[in-house]
Structures are given as C-alpha cells and as structure tokens.
Amino acid sequence: MLQPLIHLYDDTLFLIQRKRFDLSKTITRPQYVGYFGGCYFYYWLALILSLATSWGLTAAFMFPQTNRTTESFLYVIETSYDLDPYWADYVAYKYFDTDENHVRHINILSFFGVLQHGLVISLSFGTLFYCGVQTYVNIKKHTGMSEKTRSLQLQLFRALVAQTCLPMFMMYIPIGFMFSCPYFDLQLGAVTNYQTVMAQLYPGIDPFVVLYLIDAYRRIILNSICPRFLYKKILRKTVSQPDVSMFSVSVKPSISSNGLTSTSRMS
Template identity: 45%
Template structure:
C-alpha cells in the first residue's frame, strides 16, 4: 500500500472523528445541563470542562490534519497547513497538537482524583468548589503547556531532519513541503560512524513519559482506592452503592478508552526509534486513534449512567415520554446522594438540586 493512501484515510477519519465528537459531547453536555441531571457540584463542572476540551481537541485535529511517520531513528509529527504562516506560528501550532495530548492525560487523572476524594475524603471536596476549581484547571493547563514547550524547544529541527523530512513529504506523500511543518522526535545522531545520544531530546522524551506515567499512576491508584471504599463501606444503602458503582464503572471505561486509544499506542510509538523499529507510514495508526478517541469517550458516561442511557434511548426511539417526572426526580435524588460527598452540609435531604454553598 502506498504511503500516500494514508492521506485519504486520515482525511476521512478526521471528518468522521470531529462529527462524532460534536454529536457525543454535545449530547452529554445537554444531559448534564438538564435540570434533572443527577450529576451535581464540582463533578458536574469537571465533566462540562472535559466535554468542551474534547471538542476543542477535535477541532485542533481537524485544523492541523496531522501525519505521523517514522524514518530511521526519527519520529516525525507533522501538520498539513491550510494556509501559509510564519515559521514560528507554524511550529507553535504543530506543538499545540502535542500539548492537547498532555491535557487529555491530566484531565483523565483529575476526574479520578475527584471521585477518590469525594468517596474516601469527602471533607476535602471543598478544594474543588468555587474559585478553587479553576486552580485545578490552571494546573492542568500548565502541565500541558510544559509538554508543548518541551516539544517546541527540546526537539529542534536540524539539517539532517530537514533533509529526511523533505524526502518523506515529497516521495512518500506527494505533498508541498511549504504547507507542512513537523516536530522531530530524534534520540540519536551519527558522528563519524559513532551513534551518540542527543541529550536534549532524551530530556524531552523523559518529560513526556513522566507526565504520562504520573497521570496514569494517579488514575490507577484513585480507581483502586475508590473501588475498595465503595465495596467495603457498610453504611451505604444498596441502591446508593449501586449508583456509586455505576459512576465508577463509567470512569473505569473512560480510563480504558484512553489506555487503548492513547497511552499504550503513544508509548509504543515513542519507543520505536529507540529499538530501531521502522514503522514508516504505519505510524499513522496513532493519528487515527487520536481522531476517533474524542467521540468515543463520552459514551462511557452516556451508556453506563442509567438516567442518561434511558433518556438517550428514549430519544432515539422517538418516545414522547421518556421517564415519568417522579421517576426522574427519584433517580436524580439517588444519584445526587451517590455523587455528592457524604456528610456535605450544603446538600438538603429532600431536594434534587444542590444549593450553592
């Protein structure tokens, strides 16, 4: 198969991906913002921000139209420009694609961290309320910015990478090099027949891997502790525990999705130049994964949270009445009990809407 075929494939998956992402995320947003939505408080804010970011990520994918190619000892992350721009702006937008990956990783961990705190340390939930919530988002943005900065400064283009890049763009994909920019993930250079490590690039890849491992480690630890607490808590009613488990299962699936679509494939991709595995244009499998992921992820919440699933299926089946009002309110109260931390003094016992603290 010609390498140029991947242009058509990624174009098609890119268009499908952004359409699918807008549909799934807008649907989830509409259900979250509904008055009878069971999700309240800081977790609601986290989900809203996550949906908005995911749609932004899809828009970035569509704008950059990325291509990934491995040649010799270099991983090329390329973008196809829609129009001419300065060298600085072009390279900055290319590294923004890398930063979006980091933001996704951090937001995964943030969701699990909140569920852990709400379940195991409910008295600490105040740290996610009000203005403090924006500090968490700012922290996530700073981590993503550090990833983008590493991609921008620690993986510079060189004469050798430029020569290889021109060969790939012209011979493999038949593109105009003036409308393509790239970030070269290169770990070694040959100096008079001797292979030497490029320390600047190694520092950059270590920074990337640390962010991935810390975010996944946080995710895994919080998931384990949350599940253990829900399973062992004896003061929780059967229905409340069931609802807690629904939310946990939704998060667990949301963790499995990025593991399949992003974590594992990306780590493998970074390792290929180290082990001299020549994937060539086949590395675009990660481009496709990245394009499809934003549309798939929201379905974990849409289908594993009963209230959302029933409402969505009723809409699809064109039923005039989805759920009786009393049933919706009852489910909303149950979910609020599950989502809100135990002992929250701001939550009334009989209201379906949490008051502002």
Template identity: 30%
Template structure:
C-alpha cells in the same frame, strides 16, 4: 498529488471532528439542563473537559497530523502544501496539538482525584469548591503549556531531521519534506565520520515530556486503584437495590474512563514515542495511532452520557421521543460523583 491514504485520513478526521463537536455539545447541554444539583462542582468539571475536547478536535482538524515513528525518530507532522500558514505559525499549531495530549492526561488525572474524594464520603469535595476549582482548572493548562514550551525549545524542525524523514514520509504518505512542519525527536544521529551519536537536546526534550506524562499517569493508577478498592468495599456493604445500582454505575464508569484513555492515548502514544529510544522500528503502527489520536475527543464523553442516568434517559428520550412519552416506569437518578455524607 494527494495520496489515497491522505484523502481517507482527511475524510475520517472530518467525520471525527464533526462527531466530537456534536457529542460534546450534547454533553454540555445535558450537564446544564439535566444534571442534578447534587452533582455540585462536577458539573463544572464536565463542561470544562467538554470545552477542551472541542478545542482538541478543532486543532486536530486544522493540523490533520501524521503521527509517525521511523527508525530513531518520532514525529507529529503537518502537511503545508495547501496551507496559507507560515512555517512558524503552523509549528505553533502542531505544538499546541501535542500540548493537547498534556492537557488531556492531566484533566483525566484530576477527574480520578475528584472521583476518589467523592467516594470517600467525608466532605473532601470542598477542595474542589470556590476559588480552589480555578486551581484545579489551571493544572491541565499548565501541563499543556509545558508540552508546547518543550516542543518549541527542543523539538523544532531542523535540516538533519527533515532529511532523515524525507524518503519514508514520501513513500508512506506521499508528503514532500520541503512542505511540512513537525515536532518530534530524532534520537540517534550521524556525526561527521558517519558514526551514530546520541542527540542530547532531543533526548532531554523527550525525557521531559516522558516525565510530564508519567506524573498524571501515576496519579491515574494510584487513584484508580484506590477508587476500585473503595467501590468494592461499598458494594459489599450495600444492602439496598439503590446502593447496589449506584456502586455498579460507579464501577462501570471507572472502568470505562480508565480503558478509553489507555487505548486511545497512553499506550499507543507512549509505545510509539518510546520505541525509537530502544531502536525498535514500529513504523507500521503509526497509521493506527494517527487515527486513535483523532478519535479520543469524540469517544471521551460517551461513558458520561451512558452511565449517568439523568443524561442517558434524556439523551435516548431525545433520540426516540415516542418511547420517552410511553415510558411508564420511573427511574431513580443515580449520580456517580456525589460526596454523600
């Protein structure tokens, strides 16, 4: 019998993936049809991120994960009761969804690098031109594949881990441990004498994932701070209304695109993943993080649509065509990514 929580979770995830597909397709359409030529290769980056968000949302719907922290363990669980997939194939999808986290944080880091180079106004966006753009596109994919590889090598389901999860997932989610697959870490295990021991294999995998996560996180902090400082100086130097409006849009977009991944990805996943290492039991937070993980691809495109004038005007004009027709005042298009000389 499916629990009430599972029904609610499935409904929320269906709404989330539906909204994510719609909003990301809208953004791709706006980028292709409404973006200024001044945006240059940033148009390709936005489409790339949106296509990946669609893949992320579809995988999340297929897996419908339970992100769970319990005692000395952290896991991403897929219920196989109504699934036609074999355990190995299902595990691949779970590991791929975990890999989406890796792709996402590296893609965000690249976005921050691009934004900083654009703010410098020194022609350095040439590093994102031509064949070099393929290099930047490959970095998130390699980051995600590294996550999948580590999950497969060090975080594959094993009988001891499954038995450890059995009672808690039945009481929390009405899941049968015999009909699940998962990836995760079980850090402290019992030896033959009943003494607790450190699981080297799982811990090395977790350490590897933490390293893979800290690299883009550090890049985001460094380039986010440098961009903030640059924007502050440009605001002080700006005299025209156009310049002030441009820098304020840059500032708002930067803040929004920093806060969203921090709220939905970095902090909740990082805390839930790290808590078992320090013997902190925050199992009750698992439900919130499960929903946050699913919400991210639906929320991520919203700041771009709202903070880039061409997109915002076109979007609201489509939602309210009468208001668009009656609009008299012209609005100057301001791009938050142009490398202006």
C-alpha cells in the same frame, strides 16, 4: 531516528479529566471537596496549562532541526504524504547521533526531552489509576449504604474504569509505541497517523461510555429510540413479580359463648 512528525498535538494529552476527581474525592475524601471548586479550580487549571506549556516548550527547544532531520523530513513528506514541504513543519525526535566512524551516541538533549514527555504522561495516567483504585476500595468499605445507592456507585465506578481504559488504548499506548520506535529503528511512515486519529476521536467516544453503563441514561436513550422495546421489558419484569397487594386479610370480630373471638376472610 524516528521519522519526523508532521502532526499537531493538542494540549489535551495531559488534560486531567475532572470527572475522575469528582467521583474519587466524593467517595474517598469528602472533606476535601472544597479544594476542587471556587478559586481552587483555577489553580488546578493553571497546573494543567503549565504542564501542557512545558510539553510544548520541550518539543520546540529540546528537539532541534538539523540538516539530517530536514533531509529525512523531506523524504517522508514526499513519499508518505505527497505534500508541499512549505505547508508543513516537524519536530525531530532524534535519539541517537552518528559520528564520523559510524558509531552511535545518545543525543543527551533529546534524551532529557523524551524523559520530560514520559514524566508528563506517567503523571497523567498515574493520577487516573490512583483515583480509580481508591474509589473501588472505599466503595467496598461502605457496607451501610442502601442497595440503590451502592448500585449507582458501582455503575459510576464501572464507567470510571471504562473511561480510564479508553484513553489508555486510544492515546497512551499508541503514543508510547510511537516514542519507542526510534530505539528499534522502526520506520512507520504514514502509519503514525493512527495515534493522531485516535486522539481526535477520543473526546467524542468518551461520553458514550457513561451513556451506556449508567442505567438511567441508558433507559432514556432506549426510550427515545425504541419506547415499545423498553415498555415490553418493564411489563415482563412486572408480571414476573406478583403483586402482593392483590391479597388482603379482613378481620371481623364475633362474640361466642367462650368469649371474644375473631374470624378471618381471605379476599
């Protein structure tokens, strides 16, 4: 049995970030852009809130508290956190029950609760992965775009990949590992706070990925922090590329005995 949890999980676990859709729908299906704005936005918001509500209801009703889970909770709250149980509550992810003969049986109610949580997490991560792959494939197909546009699209795609990997390591993997601990009888104690801290830090770290990978944003930040460094970098780039406008050719017509000729002078 997993040690009872005293953490508060926000609805952000399944918040499908709209920026993933923004880049994917613009490149892969531009004709469907209208379905993500106006009144349709509230439909998407209702879908997200319904999934978050189903997550909360599942945790409240499919993982009931028993005498054994309460005893385990009191033990953990005293040894790992040194807190007053009056100020804390828990959700008991109890996967197995033990009968009088000390034989373990699967807790069917908790099994379906974990299955619902797994489906929500899989749907969230699957959406991010699918949009990322479709964006990459369509960027490769559009060979007629200019180099500047292609460079910007590739920068946006790299930011998309980084922003997909970031929640995977900060939210999905830690929470998935926590849910799998009961199958291996692992007692983590206060170590489970790691995934709570990572989930809270993720919204603050996520914007820095875009600020670092997009050239325009990065130049603005570097210019505000160290303008002299950015000026020297641009100056070296300018000197390394000679300016062809320094050389001009002037043509001066002249008349000779053979007809109209011209002489050129390099300046």
